[in-house]
Amino acid sequence: MSVVDIMLPFYGDPALLRRAVESVRAQRCTDWRMTVVDDGYPDPSIGPWFAGLGDERIRYRRNPARLGAQSNNRWCLEAVELEYFVMMGADDLMLPGYLDRVLALHDRYPSAAVVQPGVEVIDGEDRVVRTLADSVKRLLSPGRGVRELGGEALAASLLHGNWLYNPSLCWRSSALKTIAVPESTDVFDLALPLEVVSAGGTILVDDEVCFRYRRYRTSxxxxxxxxxxxxxxxxxxxxxxxxxxxxxxxxxxxxxxxxxxxxxxxxxxxxxxxxxxxxxxxxxxxxxxxxx
Structure with a gap:
């Protein structure tokens, strides 16, 4: 039985989307369901490719009219049904042990609303990079090892500098029931974690790398x-x-x-x-x- 909703809002490079999907299919843990929400990208090959996968764990939806990134993200949030969820980037990659690691951490720390695993940053050609932004993120992230953070100290830390990698986060879906999800937000990847922390939720941070986050200038x-x-x-x-x-x-x-x-x-x-x-x-x- 699936326990993780992997939500994949998409408008971008179809080749990278396919690779992102295949990285999920390569997970050692099989307790997942993926929902790809295509925001009307003009490529007629995408729908047939998903149909050809023949994988009942993967659902493909094409929006009848383009919503835009923030509204498409919101649609994905509202479609979450399972115990945990990931809002994955359509050009990012899960390493094969990603779900094993984040679910094990959720089991060990049942009070944690969110797990932030270790992340490796790559560029458009899959080369590992260390940009100034990522160097700053590492400096701002409090402590090392597995640590559970919360309260005003965490809120202040994130507002000084958002060191989270939102597409890599594995959320406990019940955490969303404790907050009013912002109707609209300009900085979606910080606003939602901040709402959860303000409501008393904690974030578990880990250094073991199991996710590849893509950063490039054309995003x-x-x-x-x-x-x-x-x-x-x-x-x-x-x-x-x-x-x-x-x-x-x-x-x-x-x-x-x-x-x-x-x-x-x-x-x-x-x-x-x-x-x-x-x-x-x-x-x-x-x-x-x-x-x-």
């Missing part, structure tokens, strides 16, 4: 960051988060939201590129975000 988030658009979204998010942390009585977390250190650092790193491109619109956005 949606990378393109938005280059143009500066993402920073306007992040500024709105952090203002809202500061208000929420004040209301909760978490002053350290509220201060972290107000400072949003790693977000400003990211903007600073993008400034030289905007100068070289003579992109005045991006320069205004980046400089404004950096100044707060």
């Amino acid at each position: 949606d988030s990378g393109s938005a960051a280059i143009s500066g658009d993402r920073f306007a979204e992040e500024a709105r998010f952090f203002r809202s988060a500061e208000t929420a942390m004040v209301a909760r009585g978490w002053p350290r977390a509220a201060k972290a939201a107000r400072l949003h250190f790693s977000s400003r650092l990211n903007a600073a790193c993008r400034l030289p590129g905007a100068v070289l491109r003579r992109d005045t619109a991006a320069l205004r956005l980046l400089a404004g975000h950096l100044a707060g």
Whole structure:
């Protein structure tokens, strides 16, 4: 009987999607069900490929009209039914022991709402990379080994700099029942964990690598960051988060939201590129975000 819903929202490279699906099919643990939600990517070969798999554990849905990334993510969240779920990126890869590891950790730590396993970062050609962003994430992640984190200290840590790799997270589905999932959010991969932590949930962090996260400049988030658009979204998010942390009585977390250190650092790193491109619109956005 399946215990894990693997939700795969998709709009991107069909070849990488197929590889992501095959990495799930290669799991040593077989207690999973996958739902691929195609947000209308213009490639007629995708549906027939899934039909040809003949794998009853895999469900393929093509949205009748494009929803956009955030709304497609929300649809996937609302479709979760099993005890655990993963919102996997359609270009990421599970190593064969991923589900074995995260489910074993959930068993050992029944109070944990989320498991963050060890992650290896790869580029568009599957080469292991260590970018500045990932180096900062590693520095910001509290402690080493298996550790269960929660409360204001965790909220403040994530607001200083989001060191989670959202597509690798394995969630306890019941954690979503304790919160009101945000109606809309600009920074989906931080807003949802923050809601769970604010409601008393904990995150179990592990260093054993069992997931490969793909990072490359042509991703949606990378393109938005280059143009500066993402920073306007992040500024709105952090203002809202500061208000929420004040209301909760978490002053350290509220201060972290107000400072949003790693977000400003990211903007600073993008400034030289905007100068070289003579992109005045991006320069205004980046400089404004950096100044707060």
